[in-house]
Amino acid sequence: MKLALVGDIGGTNARFALWKNDRIESVRTLAAAEFATPERAIEDYLSALGLPLDSLSSLCLGCAGPVSGEDFRFTNNHWTLNRTAFRNALQLDNLLLINDFTAMALGMTSLRENERIQICPGEAEADRPALVIGPGTGLGVSTLLPDGERGWRVLPGEGGHVDLPIGSLREAALWQQLFAELGHVRAEDILSGSGLVRLYRSICALDNHVPHLTSPAEISSAALAGDPVAEEVLSLFCIWLGRVAGNGVLSLGARGGVYIVGGVIPRFSAFFQSSGFAKSLRSKGCMSHYLEGVPVWLVTAEYPGLEGAGVALQQMLDTPNAA
Known part of the structure; x- marks a missing residue:
């Protein structure tokens, strides 16, 4: 066979x-x-x-x-x-x-219920796009689209490279610190494993702390153990992720839901669930109502990229003359 x-x-x-x-x-x-x-x-x-x-x-x-x-x-x-x-x-x-990340997005179509944690309640609209966003080595962003024929398409993009959005005076001060270092501040510069370290160093520089943590794992562990600087790093990380994801929902009309993937958030999933993510996702001024009822899930599946590659392959094989 x-x-x-x-x-x-x-x-x-x-x-x-x-x-x-x-x-x-x-x-x-x-x-x-x-x-x-x-x-x-x-x-x-x-x-x-x-x-x-x-x-x-x-x-x-x-x-x-x-x-x-x-x-x-x-x-x-x-x-x-x-x-x-x-x-x-x-x-x-x-x-x-x-x-x-196209494979990652398609992997969302074969998730089991025990492979995702609901972060924001709501009902996904079946005929609308879903946003798939994942802080990992970088920040991946894709859009999952129903094709109207019981299949799926993915709209790939480079959404991880959008400008980092500012929502408070504290964030503005940190943005200035980051701008002095980078010249152009992208979402991925913060919303990634290396971004956790960069944000930690920026907070230390702004507040005159001596940095002593050197890796994403150390920062996550210190935050969960009560280190106040590391706690602020995780808190701002979650808030910024919510703001970027909310911008994506507005831009794409992604009322099919938001899937949080990647290797960073699962390190502090309980912290994430009680963080300011949901509030910043929906805090869009006169358009805040648009985000109400949009469900958000944290994906815990072990191999969603492989599952998505399988979905893509099956769709090709099921299409006449696709090969």
Whole structure:
């Protein structure tokens, strides 16, 4: 029987899984640095399962970076890929390459109820877009759209690079501190793992504290242990995320809901649930009513990118002449 494989390729890790009966199975994570090419990593994955290379028929990879053209260079690792050569080397009938955050967004369509925590109550409007936003290494933003035919499309974008919005005098003072360092202050400059550290250092500089925390994990742990500077870092992080997400809902008409993904927020999920996120999301002056009733979920699924790659692959295979 011919097999379908899905992958989620980041800067450090490459995750692979078989796609069977609309779910992933046999998930394995490989270090990209240990393989000269993505073909070699896939061969190793299949070999570990006792599967020959010619058992593979269809493949979808979610890839960090803009996906277009015949050649692709992976962001933050040494791999490159030529579509034709890659397809021939793996003897594939079907090959689909998509952006990794497109895969993440499609993964929201196959979530189980125990894989998300409701942050803001509401009813998703089934025919409206949903916003998928995720602080991680950077800030990913995508829009999930129902296609009207029981399928899904994703509108990719670079929403993590919008200007950081200011909502208080304290934030304005910190923005000035950040502007002196960066010149142009993007949402991603704060709403990411490295952004937590940058915000911590900016608060220390503004308030004449000696910084002693050096990583996102240290800052999160210190905040949860009661360190007042670290607490302010997490508090402002949540508020700024709410403001950026709320701007996205207004811009996109995303009354299908908001999905918070990525590796940062789950480190302090209880703090996040009681933070100022929800208030800042909905604090939009004369348009605040528009955000009322828009549900927000924190996604806790382990492999949403792989699941989304599977959804994308299945939609392609179910479309006549898609390959």
